[in-house]
Amino acid sequence: MTTSSQRARVRVWDPLVRLVHWLLVAGFAANYLITEEGSAWHDWIGYGLVALIAVRLLWGFVGPWPARWRSFWPTPARLRRTLSGLPASASERARITHTPLGALMMLTLLALMLGLGVTGYMMEETVRFWGVGWVKELHEAMANAIALLVPLHVLGAVLESRKRRDNLIAGMIHGYRRTPEEPPTSS
Numbered sequence: 001m002t003t004s005s006q007r008a009r010v011r012v013w014d015p016l017v018r019l020v021h022w023l024l025v026a027g028f029a030a031n032y033l034i035t036e037e038g039s040a041w042h043d044w045i046g047y048g049l050v051a052l053i054a055v056r057l058l059w060g061f062v063g064p065w066p067a068r069w070r071s072f073w074p075t076p077a078r079l080r081r082t083l084s085g086l087p088a089s090a091s092e093r094a095r096i097t098h099t100p101l102g103a104l105m106m107l108t109l110l111a112l113m114l115g116l117g118v119t120g121y122m123m124e125e126t127v128r129f130w131g132v133g134w135v136k137e138l139h140e141a142m143a144n145a146i147a148l149l150v151p152l153h154v155l156g157a158v159l160e161s162r163k164r165r166d167n168l169i170a171g172m173i174h175g176y177r178r179t180p181e182e183p184p185t186s187s
């Protein structure tokens with residue numbers, strides 16, 4: 001029987017991953033709730049978030065292992081296994097990075113954020129799309145979609161924290177996670 005005190009604390013999230021995460025949260029909140037739509041602050045915060053996402057995308061190829069795409073990419077096989085409710089394999093339990101559903105959510109949120117940057121650019125910097133209704137509506141719909149998905153994202157993190165008896169939200173702050181309850185078997 002492994003007690004939580006025997007479970008090792010391992011450094012999982014490097015400072016870049018954590019900083020990008022909380023800046024995305026702050027920037028989104030600022031643009032969704034505070035800045036005036038289409039103001040200089042709104043536009044520059046939005047472009048700043050696009051730049052942060054570009055850095056995170058590259059970091060997924062060159063950063064430490066838990067930050068790499070290869071360590072958590074939600075392949076159809078991994079997603080099928082999670083969704084079918086089968087017990088996780090030993091190797092899946094031993095992973096201390098994003099779960100397949102968590103990774104899918106992450107990719108969705110990042111894609112929507114990039115979409116905000118693209119539609120914002122179209123509205124502000126191009127003559128072709130300036131004042132075009134559907135671009136504005138798409139921009140608004142993507143911002144609302146993020147606002148709807150974030151509570152699910154947090155709920156997922158809370159449920160996974162309970163399942164693993166490891167506070168994932170604190171982990172995104174200080175960078176440490178606990179190793180799984182049972183050590184992986186050789187299966």
Ligand code: HEM
Binds near residue numbers: 017028029099113
């Ligand atoms: C606009 C709001 C948010 C966005 C766009 C967002 C996006 C992301 C992204 C992209 C990741 C993956 C991190 C990486 O590998 O770089 C992530 C992970 C995570 N997020 Fe968020 N997030 C948001 C809000 C929040 C909030 C409000 C919380 C909690 C209070 C939260 C908790 C977490 C946790 C715990 C993880 C890591 C899960 C794990 O350990 O696998 N997020 N989020």
Ligand code: HEM
Binds near residue numbers: 045113143
């Ligand atoms: C995190 C990124 C962003 C978020 C959360 C966000 C969110 C929003 C929201 C909620 C609105 C109000 C939509 C409405 O009710 O009409 C809005 C409007 C607008 N946004 Fe953004 N935005 C972001 C990025 C950008 C960027 C990068 C630009 C341009 C460079 C931009 C340009 C505009 C403009 C021009 C409007 C006014 C549209 C109009 O009513 O004519 N946004 N944005």
